[in-house]
Amino acid sequence: MTYSKNRAIVLAIIEGGLSITDAATQFSVTTRWIRTLLSRYNTHGLEGLEPRSRAPHHNPNATPQPVRDRILELRKHLVAQGLDAGAESIHDRLPPEHRPSPATIWRILRAGEAITPQPQKRPRSSWHRFEADAPNGLWQSDFTHWQLADGTDIEIISWLDDHARFLLHASPHERVTGPIVIDSFLAAADTYDLPAATLTDNGMVYTTRLARGANGQNFQPNAFEQLLADLSIEQKNGRPGHPTTQGKIERFHQTLKRWLAARAAPHTLADLQLLLDDFRAVYNTERPHRALNRATPHEVYHRGIKDFPRLDTTDQQWRVRYDTIDGAGVMTLRYAGKLRHLGIGRAHNRTRVIALVNGPNVMVISRRGGEIIAEFTIDPAKDYQPKHRK
Structure with a gap:
């Protein structure tokens, strides 16, 4: 090892009485290097003979400290707001003149212990996405649970455009019933016209296809199914036990709940509706989406030619x-x-x-x-x- 050789050279001179010239010949080094080693020994002792890093003391390409601080501040702010706080979300919010790459931002977050690496997660490159070809080509719907300040359980029904991830409708109810499914669907259609198809799970408020036998034969359609049939809208339902079929709206509800959790619990359904209206504006117009090449759902929904029944x-x-x-x-x-x-x-x-x-x-x-x-x-x-x- 280099350290052992440096130590042998110095000890041969200090304790063995070997001259600098003879030591240079003996160890096949220059006399200049030996004088450097002796200077280090006189200043730092034997520890000064250890090999030193050849890395430059200053990296001219390093991210300036103020930018690093701003990245960590944005991370804390976005987490506190219940918004996506990943490297790409932070990248979108930095000024162009002080905007490192998402990979550099991720390394800064990791160095600042703001994130925990998760190597066990499935890489995004392995995902196989399905997406409707145009806005209104397919609407997804589902409902999720939330609690009021007094602990009352509330159900929130949402309608999401599959192509643009555009939130068409979100409303809270004590319980989501068949008539509420129809009313929420028509409320979205009043503003955005009708979709060519819908995708939901097999809940009774959406379909009675599985209510009478495993094959759904001889079943009586519920009011929502009849409405879709009347309007010539194709109805699609996920396979039982496979919630990933409705993956977009499942993932959307995670985003919604994280945003709601960052705010004071609402006391009434009206209070919760106001929060949902605020979230809808943020989600559609202010939040760039990874799956949309960092465009907003509003941009993608309104720039395409819409499908129809x-x-x-x-x-x-x-x-x-x-x-x-x-x-x-x-x-x-x-x-x-x-x-x-x-x-x-x-x-x-x-x-x-x-x-x-x-x-x-x-x-x-x-x-x-x-x-x-x-x-x-x-x-x-x-x-x-x-x-x-x-």
Whole structure:
């Protein structure tokens, strides 16, 4: 070892009386190196003869200390807010001129003991993601539990767009029932139009397919299933015992609960709804998503061409749209690049309807009674469209 050789050289001179020139010849080193060793010995004793690091005393590429401090501060702040506090989330919040790579940020967090490495976790490169091709191609829904300040258990139902991870709806209820599933679904459809398909678990509020026999034969659909069938929306359900089928909304509920846990417990359902509204704004517009290449769900949902339900009859494809007639008895529909006003009649104001659209032909069906209340052939030269006379 180098240390043993350095020690032998010095001891041969100090205690053995060997000259510097003879020691240089004996040990095949330069006289300059021997003088360096003697100087170290005179200052630090035998410990000074140990090999020294060749690393530079200063790394010009090292992250400045103020930036390192800011990274650790952001980590604490995001954790306290119940938000994602990983390296990429911190990277997004640093100014471009002082923004190390996510890998460097992770090393700084580890050095600062702000994270615990988890080598046992499955690498993200091994994940196989399924994703709808367009916004409104598939909506996922599920509900989770939360407690009010007095310990009352509350259920929160959510609707999430599969393509954009866009939170369409979140509301709290004492218990989620079949009618609440329908109301929450239609509330989301009122704002964002109808999806082409839905994905849920096999809970009775979503489906009765498994209620009568293992194969779901001869079952009577519940109101939600019938609604989807009426609107020509494909209903998908995860396999029993495989919650990973609804992995996106399961993961979303973890994010939601972490955010709620960082805030004072709500006292009423109204208080919890206000928190959910705040979270929805943060989740959709302020929080970049790893699976969306660091874009926000709002950006991805609104930049794509939206999917919609389709109904095939007599070899013609009908586009299905859910809408509500306004107070003047008029429904709006975009055709040939312009917004058209379809006159249905004041007797049907505020009625929820299904509009079947095939080119210029429109059929309007009441959701209240299921009857056809108006038919149109749109005249592209006109804004206001009168309905066909019976």
